[in-house]
Amino acid sequence: MFWNKEVEAIDRKALEQLQFTKLSAALRSAASTPFYKKVFQDNAVSVEKITSLDHLKDLPFTTKADLRLSYPEGMVAVPRSEIIRLHASSGTTGKSTVIFYTAKDIADWADLLARSMMATGTTRDDVFQNMMGYGLFTGGLGLHYGAERLGCMVIPASSGNSLKQIQLMQDFRTTVIHITPSYALHLGDVVAEQGLYTPDLGVKKAYLGAEPYSEETRNKIQEQWGLQAYNSYGLSEMNGPGVAFECELKNGMHLWEDFYIMEIINPDTGERLPDGEAGELVITHINREAMPIIRYRTRDLTRIIPEQCPCGRTHRRIERIKGRTDDMLIVGGVNVFPSQIESVLMKIPEVGNNYQIVLDRHENLDRLHIRVELYSKMFQGDMEGLNRLKKKLVEELKALITVNPRIELLEPGSLPPSTGKAVRVIDNRKI
């Protein structure tokens, strides 16, 4: 099913022409922002000299560090009065990465998600229960607007509260859910614990996103729930969810090339790789007024599937994300960098400099353990002080990374020393 067949099945030549027109506009718009003005000057980039799509590869990359440098508004290309929303992801050193949207940006994003959802067969007759977190995170509101645009009845359930989720599914006969894969598995178990048979709930489709998972996990969720699960890809820098989405054939995610120009590069050299080779995904947003971003290094590893999809869409597909080129961790759908955890620990004098991050999965939910050593000189000799310290660590970490960690206080000297290549992260989860 097509939301906009003209665009989705556009002839490749026409698509490239459209991309070039939009790229030129995006570059002109970017050049008006303080950040890109300087970048273009420093790299002797002249927007007028970009006369073909191929010239894009000569432009400098934009990184997450650049987004932090330009915080909060260095990349904004429109007056404040034109902006109607912002979203943010937690930053690596405390500062967030903030993305701005005009009314048109929000409308276009909703349209893109309506297109994505319809590509999986969802229609206005569906009841859509959105179990992603609402708020600064793009996952919740992104699909919310898309589903409304499509005309579904939307249940903005947000994440957590499993019994309530099940009740909503039963009472309103939910047919489509948006959920992290780990929560889907967990919720399936809760349904079974309630003495219910999961497929009886009648959920037909699940959009799985926000964290990496394997084909085996998808199959398990499909079996457990008796539904079809679709892979989706997005990142807040590129609006949020809906950058790429699987169609009904579930064989790779169509990356919507009328909104984004994708490239695959060698993460070490920055050199562009031919279609079909695996590397880092780089995306240029060519459809956002408030905040154009040029050649953004996603740090996600994948490959472009060169063959056209039998569904008739001409937008190329990417494979499921294979990993990251940096040390970012995804915990219950939330992006966490070890450096964020470190920055909190370094501020607290009662704990030493050594730490360990241990990730595991309990009843299909991610758990983050942080193991720190008590600093001998700061030991006050009473339990109250230790409990207070633990509470302080949990609160400060939760404020920065939004994930609730479990703190393990260790005796001094129990962790490997920080010199050399200390193993800081132990990921016991099976993807």
Next chain:
Amino acid sequence: MPQQISIFAENKPGKIERISGILGKNSINMRAITIADSGDYGIIKILVDRPVDGCKALKDEGIAATLKEIVALRIDDSPGGLHRAASVLAKNDINVDDAYGFTIRGSHEAVFVFQVKDIKRTEKVLQDAGFSLLWDNELYFL
């Protein structure tokens, strides 16, 4: 003011073995030991004959240890002995944070050892009520 050693220890086998080994090697004698446990970790409190030396020996081995001031109250080793002292504390709204007791060999007396927020006031309240406290060496060499 008497002191005891307070030690941070993970809740794992071999911890008391290590601590008692260090104290023994340094010829430090223990009077009493208590362990408060809070899941993953606990606090071991030890009353010894030479607290300053004992604490230093433990710290030198990399153990998180510190000295905590305590009140050591002499009470009768007879029914109601502790109750009389506890009544004084309660009447003065003094909260006992952590405590243990033991009897004194060859006497009809016992010692109630405890931690409180305001030690000076606690000592005064007890002495005013006619109780006798044990001071450093009296306690360490019982």
